[in-house]
Amino acid sequence: MRVRARAQAQVSCRIRNVFPNNPPEREEPASSGMQIHVPDDRRPSLVDGALPTGLVPIHVSNLHAQHALRITAVSSDSSARVELVSATPILIAPGQHALVPIRVQLSTAFRLSCPLVITLTLTAQAQRWPPEEATGEFDHQAPKGMVLSQATPLQLECRRSVNQAFDFTFLDADGAVQLASALAPRSPCPSAPEASWSRGASWTTDLQATLPNARACPVIISFHGTGVSARRQAESYKVSSAVLAAELAQEDEKRRAWLSGVQKGDDWVFGSPNAWLIAPTRHGAHNWEGPGYRTALAALEHLHWLSRHPVFCSSAQQQSCPHECAASLRQQSSSACQRACSVPFRPPVSGSVSDALLNATHQQVGEVQCHARLADIDRLIVTGHSMGGHGAWHFGTHQPDRLLALAPASGWLSKEHYGDSNAWLHFDIGRASLDPLLAAVFEASFRHNDVDKHASNLKGIPIYHRVGTADRTVHPFFHRRLQRILQEQGISAHADELHNKEHWWWDSQKTNDGGAVFDQTFRDFFDQVLNAQPESQCKSGQKARLVVYDVATTGSKWGVRVLAQRMAHGKSLVEIGVEGPGAVVLSTHNVLRLSLTPLRACPELLQGTIRIDDQLMAVTGSFGQPLAFCLCANHSWSRCDAFGVPATHPHAVADQPFAIRPLNPEHLPWAVFINNQFMQTSDVAASIATSAERWQAHEIVLATADNSAALRSWVEAHQPVVTEHFAVNEAWCQLVWLSNASDTACANQSQRASPAASILLTMPAVTSGQVSSELGTQLLLFGMDDASLEALIANTVVPTIPPMARSPFSNMLPDWFMASAQLASEGLGAVRAAGFWQEKPIE
Known part of the structure; x- marks a missing residue:
């Protein structure tokens, strides 16, 4: 475990013998081998006797070493109807932690008692792992093996009205x-x-x-801080009814609407x-x-x-x-x-x-x-506090066209500058060996999360942000720095510092007046925004800027969105100007493909002409329908497909339901280990796929040089996509040579005398030789041998600063990198090449 922080690390382990009289090699399935954990806080509320959503995740651990568990049914001890959400049985591999989604439904005849307590019984069937080598697949139709069942209580709270x-x-x-x-x-x-x-x-x-x-x-979307529950965050938007009544006594009728819906006797x-x-x-x-x-x-x-x-x-x-x-x-x-x-x-x-x-x-x-x-x-008002203040800044700068207003409180600009939990370049001992040019590639993979780099996207949006002058958790420096950046960009924002207030407070001026996130200043700001009349943002003579570092996470400004970059994860810039009715001018930097979606807020974009980098084109469209433009190989712009190829960044692999596929059955424990890291850090579970099962849109693939035949099939399946859409890179060519596949583009690359010991590579998903219509991503983890693959997993999956561990592959990784055999000892200092896929311009 490579700890990257200044704090002292403490590690503790607990070991329990699940089968004291049943050695793993002679294991027989047992009820003690299926463990159901008490349902966590992700439980829906009953609202005025109804259950708007009834989804509940059941955390199940398979403690067997030789048997998989196939979850087949769920039942309850009441008239409430419960069912598995998945239409097909859920398979849990030996040692795997998984979440089984179930749905609870109440019939109209259901007699409700509050809180609602029911007992759930989960039924599973155990079958030998791994599957039969003849097919490599589990029989999902004919149940086999011992039937296991276990019960767990589920309690749902009641809310008496929609006003709670x-x-x-x-x-x-x-x-x-x-x-x-x-x-x-x-x-x-x-x-x-x-x-x-x-x-x-x-x-x-x-x-x-x-x-x-x-x-x-x-x-109003509000982002919570570290350790704050969603309910506590929502209920922090409260004010004493007596305080509010006193504030509104002299206000006009529209302001007195704040008391609407409040019942007599309500204190809040x-x-x-x-x-x-x-x-x-x-x-x-x-x-x-x-x-x-x-x-x-x-x-x-x-x-x-x-x-x-x-x-x-x-x-x-x-x-x-x-x-x-x-x-x-x-x-x-x-x-x-x-x-x-x-x-x-x-x-x-x-x-x-x-x-x-x-x-x-x-x-x-x-x-x-x-x-x-x-x-x-x-139409969003985006707000939040502490970590949620950063979340509000981040959301607002990445989704500017969806904002009515932005109102963060006590937020930082980037985690790298706030604390140690993401600053691996500072504290990893591999930095001593890492080439600074390669370090810049890794750093580019997460700079799209920096708020200050995207500040210009906020032009024209009402902004109110605040901090306490005595805040010792998030220093006012971040608040002041961003205000200066906004001013330099010509963006109007109201910055407020409350004297002697620390990180959180309930009372700003009066007792129970709404405090840090909902006092009269905040409520007046919300009221002003919500009652404002909409008007066109992009009037004649107006200008705006859109800054993008990651096309997958950044939305549009004035309907303009960057879809592909000439240099991935570099800075892309679109200067947007309106010269007159129906005359829009775009000036681009590092943009390969963009879309224009005519908005009601910007009717000038709907019809007329558009000039992209001094090239004039006619535009006719309808509200909400995107028009796409591509930069061609001859440096001219033309209309094109709006979507192109899927995103290829490592974090995209877990954007949709995904599987982990070891090409060697002996690597199944590593697949389970990666799944369990996702569970521990992000509450999401993958399915474990065998080499013979049908390929899915999103997969993590584990391979070594011993899997040359399967690796060659994987390379050849993706080869048409690479040839048509991308410029080849060193990692791709190494896999071509190692798998004995052929690629004319790689023939011009000089093969290294000593191939990389480990390779991480992301690719658009391919099913049946075609790019998946589901816009999937596959992430290949390759090692020359088992030790190299293990070192790669240890440096990309294992938490580095527990418990503040990010979800695997969610940031700090480029699209591909290659490392030497010293990866286990030097960490990322052993990286010899790294980069991003570069999309080709259309001919």
Whole structure:
């Protein structure tokens, strides 16, 4: 374990003999070999007697050494219906930790007691591991082996009304069950015609045509700090009802709307009267980058669907529905009400979560849907505190077109400058041997998370940020530095320093006045933003800049998005200017492919002309429909495919449900080890694939030189993709030579006298010889022998600063690198070459 920090490391181990009278070589399956852990905090709330989402992850450990567990069924001791989310049995390899997603559903006849406590029983069948060599596959149809079962209690809390914070669970883009806490708007939302003003999403237009009384609310998304739960974060947006009433006594009618929905006798007022509030969460030291950032995007998409659940119906709902539907609406049982009140689903705009995962999460919404409190996830007020302050800065600078406003508190700019938990270049002893030019390549792989590098993306967005002058956790230096950078960029932002306040406080001016994140200053800022009339951002004479370091994580500015770079992970810059009605000018640096999405906020982009690097082209489009432009080999711009090839960065392998495939069955324990590291650091589990199973879109592949035949097949399957889309690199050519494959592009490369001992390489997923339509990524970990592969895994997977360990491959890694046989002793100092895939321009 290579510890990279100044802190003293302490390691403890616990060893338990699971089968005292049953040696592993003669192991027989036993009930003690399946361990179910008590369900964690990812449990949904019942809201006013309904269960908007019923997903629960069950953590199962397979303690057998020779048998796999195939989870086949789940049952309960009550009339609540429980079922496995996965349509196919879940296979858990020996030694593997896995999360089994289940769904809990309540029937209309269910007698509710609060809290709801049910006992779940999980059933599994044990079968010999590894599978039969004849096929290399497990028989998923015919159950074999001993049947095991184990019970665990599950308790779900009750929330008495929609005015209380509640938790909902959802399937993240990677297939893991995650949680967010939310507060619904206390009042009906404003009308929907211009609801998605920022990006011109079509669903609001269709919604208005279908239901004239439909309503759509903006969303306040709040990122929590280290050690703070999603519920605690959501409920920190509260103010004493007495304090609020005193503040609003002399205010106009619009400001007094803050008291709407508050019941007599309520001591506290939570959330906003006319906006959703959501606080996502995810386990791990992600700093709201990488997996945390993607979970926040997914939580917003699920909130968009969740807000249609009948439990959020209000008087505004019933105005557009027959009065007699009110009771049956809650029971989802009246066909007449369904015809009058149903709203067709529209897929969320950002598209990071697959339709299958969205449908699996929101089956309980049914045909009857609400349209009084729809969440408009493209009109966001982004806020957060501490680590969440950094998360707010990061989200805002990477998704500028989705922002109404930005309001971070006490946040840092980058983890590398704040603490030791990501500063491997400073504390790894391999630095003594690492070539500084190669160190720059590794550093480039995570600089896209730096807030200050993307500050210019915030132009035109209302910003309020604050810190306490006595903050000893996050020094005011970060707050002041970013304010100076914003000023230099010509960006207006209000920076506030509260005298003698430390990192957190509940009382700013008065007792229980909202404190660090919800005092009157914050609430006035939110109110001003939410009541502002939308106006065109890109007026004639206006200019904006879009800075991008990673195309996979950065969205658009004024509808312009960078899709591919000439030099991957370098700085890409697009200067955007509007010279007049229908005349847009783009000046680019390090851009190979970009898209232009006409927005309602920027109608000038819809039609007329566009000039890209002094090349004039006609543009005709419709709101929300992207137009793509590519830089050709002759340095001219032309219309092209908007998507091109998938992302090839290592972190992309775990963006969707993924598998780990050892080409050698003897490496199955290493596959299990990598899976368990994902579980410990990010609460996501992979499937373990055998060499004969069907290839999936996202996979981590383990190989050594002994697997030459399988390695050659893998190389030859990817070869057409490399030839057509990329310039070859040293790692690719080494694999071509080692596998005895042929590649004319590599023939011009000089083969090294001594091949690399270890290679890490990412590739677009290939199934049946074609680039996967699922935009997948495969990550190859290759060693010349077992020792080299083990050293590669130790330096890319093993936590370096536990417990603040990031999810494997989530940052600090380029697309490929090659290392010598000294990788085990020198760490990254043994790296001899590293880089990123460079996409070819079209001919």
